[in-house]
Amino acid sequence: MTLLDRIAECHAFDASRYLPFRIGAAQVGWIARDLAPRLDSYAGVFVVGRDGVSLAPQLDTFEARSRAVEGVARELFEQGIIPRWRDEPYPVLPLDDERREGAPLMRLDRGAVPAFGVRAFGVHLNGFVRQARALRMWVARRSPEAGLHPGKLDQLVAGGLPLGRTPLQTLIEEAKDEANVPQALARRARPIGCLSYCLETPSGVSPATMFIYDLELGPGFRPRNNDGELAGFHLWALDEVRGRVADTLEFKPNANLVVIDFLIRHGLIAAGDPDFAALAEGLGR
Numbered sequence: 001m002t003l004l005d006r007i008a009e010c011h012a013f014d015a016s017r018y019l020p021f022r023i024g025a026a027q028v029g030w031i032a033r034d035l036a037p038r039l040d041s042y043a044g045v046f047v048v049g050r051d052g053v054s055l056a057p058q059l060d061t062f063e064a065r066s067r068a069v070e071g072v073a074r075e076l077f078e079q080g081i082i083p084r085w086r087d088e089p090y091p092v093l094p095l096d097d098e099r100r101e102g103a104p105l106m107r108l109d110r111g112a113v114p115a116f117g118v119r120a121f122g123v124h125l126n127g128f129v130r131q132a133r134a135l136r137m138w139v140a141r142r143s144p145e146a147g148l149h150p151g152k153l154d155q156l157v158a159g160g161l162p163l164g165r166t167p168l169q170t171l172i173e174e175a176k177d178e179a180n181v182p183q184a185l186a187r188r189a190r191p192i193g194c195l196s197y198c199l200e201t202p203s204g205v206s207p208a209t210m211f212i213y214d215l216e217l218g219p220g221f222r223p224r225n226n227d228g229e230l231a232g233f234h235l236w237a238l239d240e241v242r243g244r245v246a247d248t249l250e251f252k253p254n255a256n257l258v259v260i261d262f263l264i265r266h267g268l269i270a271a272g273d274p275d276f277a278a279l280a281e282g283l284g285r
Contacts (some may be wrong), residue, residue, distance in 0.1 A: 003246050004275055006126030006256035007282035020052040023065065023105045026094040027052075028120065030117030035081070042072050065092075073112040083203055084147060086110035089163040092118050095204070098196050098209050100161070107163050111149055116202035120160065123170045124258045125189060125213045127179070135266060137241050137259075138205035138223060139234045142177065142252070146229060152252040153244065155259075156215075156223060156233070157181065167191070167211040179223035179229055181215075189213040192228040192265070195257050195283060197211060203247040211256060238268050257283060 021029035031039065031053045045068045047054045059065045076082045090113050091104035098267055100121050113120050127138040137168055138156040159174035161167060171189060193212055198207040198220040223233045236244075244250050245259050261283050263269045269276055271276035 001249075002275065003242075003260055003269075004278055004282065006245055006251075006253070007279065009039065010117055010205070010253050010257055011282075013198045013200055013205060014138060017045050017119060017200075019048075021118075022052055022054045023059075023092070024055075025086065025215065026105065027096075028105060028116075028118055029095055030207075031115075035056060035204075036215050037114065038076070038081070039072070045069065046207060049189070062104065062106055066108070069106060069108060069116075075111060076115065077111065082112050082115050084111040085186055090117075090118070090160070091163045095119055095207060099194060104163065110160060110162070114201055114206050117205035117207065120206060120208045121167075121211070122158060122172060122254075123158050123167050123211045123213065124255070125157035125171060125186075125215055126258065126262050127181075127215050127217050127221075128262075129217050129219055129221070131219060134237065136235050136237050138179075138217070138240060139236055139244075140223070140225075141231045141234070143229055143231045149252045151231070152156070152255075153234075153250045154230075154252050154255045157253065159250075161211070172213075177227040178225055179186045179233070180226055181223070185217075186215070187257055189215040192261075194265060195261060197254060197257060199253065208254065208256060210258065212261065214240065214262070238263065 018030040018032055020027045021031045036048050038051055039046040040073050045056055047056055059068050077085050086109055088110040089107040090110050092106045092108050093102050094105055108118055129136045140154045142152050142154055142157055144151045157175045157178050161170050172183050172186045175186040194209050194211055196209045
């Protein structure tokens with residue numbers, strides 16, 4: 001296994017298995033071909049054709065679209081097709097809006113997002129410490145009871161970005177809940193940019209964009225989880241972190257991308273590395 005394998009895993013998407021999902025002229029997601037016939041039975045909500053699935057044209061407002069699709073999504077949840085209902089609204093935007101810059105076309109529960117292949121947005125925070133002229137990274141371990149990726153390693157703070165919240169607002173809230181980072185300290189986090197990926201999951205397609213932040217922490221800082229989503233934390237040298245990413249499957253897949261990006265930006269993967277160019281290209285940098 002290599003770092004390149006970790007990037008490839010986050011871009012494992014076979015478009016031939018899916019139909020484009022459109023609102024008007026904008027593609028907003030991907031719907032599995034075996035799900036499309038079920039949606040065809042909701043004639044007032046979806047128009048299913050050989051080349052894609054569209055929302056019915058009479059659903060021409062944010063609220064009308066949101067309510068109609070929520071009704072269908074709840075039925076799919078009750079039928080077991082959508083495995084979880086989160087009661088957390090996510091914005092639905094054109095797929096090519098990778099930076100969440102446009103106005104949402106409708107809302108969709110977070111649990112239904114993969115089934116409709118809608119782009120999800122999240123925030124990831126690299127928490128690091130300088131010790132003896134070297135960097136060490138705080139790594140979180142997810143709870144074994146977590147609904148997604150139980151027991152996997154993750155960034156110090158990571159969370160979904162719901163409708164109506166900015167990345168910074170979400171970062172501050174998640175930092176307090178997940179690692180007991182005070183608001184004043186969280187506000188010092190440095191925005192780095194975005195990383196995007198698209199992979200298939202058991203629930204559907206997950207095109208996603210992560211807003212990345214770095215936060216330097218003092219040697220006396222000790223994270224503490226407040227929301228029960230994390231089982232603990234590790235403070236590891238970057239060589240240890242790199243080895244866990246390259247040689248194991250311990251990290252959550254998208255967290256691997258964030259670690260690789262951090263290693264490149266801080267010189268742990270340099271231009272002399274034989275995979276440097278391929279890694280940078282794979283991250284979209």
